[in-house]
Amino acid sequence: MTDTNANRMWGGRFQMSPSEIMEDINVSIEFDKRMAFEDIAGSKAHAAMLAAQGIIGAEDAKAISEGLDRILGEIERGEFEYSRALEDVHMNIESRLKEMIGEPAGRLHTARSRNDQVATDFRLYIRACIDAFDVALRNLQHALATKAAAHAGTIMPGFTHLQPAQPVTFGHHLLAYVEMLARDRGRFADARKRLNECPLGAAALAGTSFPINRHATAETLGFDRPTANSLDSVSDRDFALETLSAATICALHLSRFAEEIVIWSTPQFGFIKLSDRFTTGSSIMPQKRNPDAAELCRAKVGRIAAALQSLAMVMKGLPLAYSKDMQEDKEVTFDALDSFRLVVAAMAGMVEDMEPVPATMHAAAGAGYSTATDLADWLVRELNLPFRQAHHVTGAIVATAERRGVALENLTLDEMQAVENRITKAVFSVLSVENSVKSRSSYGGTAPQNVAKTAADWVARLETEANSG
Ligand code: ARG
Numbered sequence: 001m002t003d004t005n006a007n008r009m010w011g012g013r014f015q016m017s018p019s020e021i022m023e024d025i026n027v028s029i030e031f032d033k034r035m036a037f038e039d040i041a042g043s044k045a046h047a048a049m050l051a052a053q054g055i056i057g058a059e060d061a062k063a064i065s066e067g068l069d070r071i072l073g074e075i076e077r078g079e080f081e082y083s084r085a086l087e088d089v090h091m092n093i094e095s096r097l098k099e100m101i102g103e104p105a106g107r108l109h110t111a112r113s114r115n116d117q118v119a120t121d122f123r124l125y126i127r128a129c130i131d132a133f134d135v136a137l138r139n140l141q142h143a144l145a146t147k148a149a150a151h152a153g154t155i156m157p158g159f160t161h162l163q164p165a166q167p168v169t170f171g172h173h174l175l176a177y178v179e180m181l182a183r184d185r186g187r188f189a190d191a192r193k194r195l196n197e198c199p200l201g202a203a204a205l206a207g208t209s210f211p212i213n214r215h216a217t218a219e220t221l222g223f224d225r226p227t228a229n230s231l232d233s234v235s236d237r238d239f240a241l242e243t244l245s246a247a248t249i250c251a252l253h254l255s256r257f258a259e260e261i262v263i264w265s266t267p268q269f270g271f272i273k274l275s276d277r278f279t280t281g282s283s284i285m286p287q288k289r290n291p292d293a294a295e296l297c298r299a300k301v302g303r304i305a306a307a308l309q310s311l312a313m314v315m316k317g318l319p320l321a322y323s324k325d326m327q328e329d330k331e332v333t334f335d336a337l338d339s340f341r342l343v344v345a346a347m348a349g350m351v352e353d354m355e356p357v358p359a360t361m362h363a364a365a366g367a368g369y370s371t372a373t374d375l376a377d378w379l380v381r382e383l384n385l386p387f388r389q390a391h392h393v394t395g396a397i398v399a400t401a402e403r404r405g406v407a408l409e410n411l412t413l414d415e416m417q418a419v420e421n422r423i424t425k426a427v428f429s430v431l432s433v434e435n436s437v438k439s440r441s442s443y444g445g446t447a448p449q450n451v452a453k454t455a456a457d458w459v460a461r462l463e464t465e466a467n468s469g
Helices: 020-026 029-052 058-076 089-101 103-107 114-150 170-195 214-220 230-235 238-264 292-315 324-353 358-369 372-383 387-404 413-419 425-430 433-439 448-468
Strands: 155-160 163-169
Touching: 029 058, 029 089, 029 114, 029 214, 029 324, 058 089, 058 103, 089 103, 089 114, 114 170, 114 230, 114 238, 114 324, 114 448, 155 170, 155 358, 155 433, 163 170, 163 358, 163 433, 170 238, 170 448, 238 292, 238 324, 292 324, 358 387, 358 433, 372 387, 372 425, 372 433, 387 413, 413 425, 425 433, 433 448
Parallel strands: none
Antiparallel strands: 155 163
């Protein structure tokens, strides 16, 4: 029985159309259509190169290029009709080109295969994402550094184990994330360098007998060079894995910040106020302001990390070269990169709008004997006690304060001297949170002077970058 629907692209030796289930499991157009622009760019570069090399006629190349431009217009206007029967974006576009320009369309697929085509499209797509992420991450850094500059001297508790540890400044805390994001941007930039080689012309897996010019297509598409091995070109997805791992690490950083935002914005902490723009109310509890955006940023890392896992498992054990398994690379990657883009934008918005409550932060900074280390350091510096002994003496003084229910600076000199009789009233100068942060002027320390300078340097550097990019 001959079925007239047998696939047009390889109908030559197929008599029946695929089963419905085959179509369901095989079809990728619903998700790979988002690479239509990359696919068209790749095809135009390929056709121009084929003509330049005398592999197809100049007229045919012109018809192909114009047809592809018209298709681009249809896609942009939302008029393009995607067909599931045509499986993927590559065949949808080629088939539409055939409808439009007829016979020359059939020459486009000379010296290439969907294997190198999809590898090229996917690289182009991810490269554009990386470039957009770099700008978005820079904007987030800028929002953080600007806020840090404004709050270089705003004192808050620094925590370890989420227990008050030592006073720090809010600006210093924000700058910690600026540093993390700088490394995250570096990871994306590294991934981009390795990604930026063009697989087009590797054809199905072995290269081609046509005299193509892979350097030309690579250059047209903005790649640094063609990939060197045809088998590797069509069979690896490490560029996607690398990008996903950079996104995972960055999203992990941001999930920590999101968690802090959730904690800080509770009435119990009350360190910051979030704006209406990034919070929601409750339909039943009128007093509520919920940090939903922060919570969702905290959560999204789950699907981003899962995409990395998912693609790693798809690739595991695949023999060279191409296998259809690799079509499973796209949905998870797209979803993860979409989520990542949203997370970065939402975090930037929250940071810009976020208002710290300095009085609450300051009060909390002084609680929990947070300047005990300053007292111990004073004992070392002024009385020449070994640090371990100073630690012990300070512990005894903290115990006295605890018994009396007062802060360290509210103890009397007598009470301190009862523990260590050489202590003088000069000790009181180090017990305030202001003096505590001010004294931490070591490189990278939290002293407001350090923070103001580092924040200003960051703002300037990020603005220079933005203006030169
Ligand atoms: N849709 C396919 C993918 O995403 C394109 C490559 C198909 N190649 C093939 N030999 N069937 O991987």
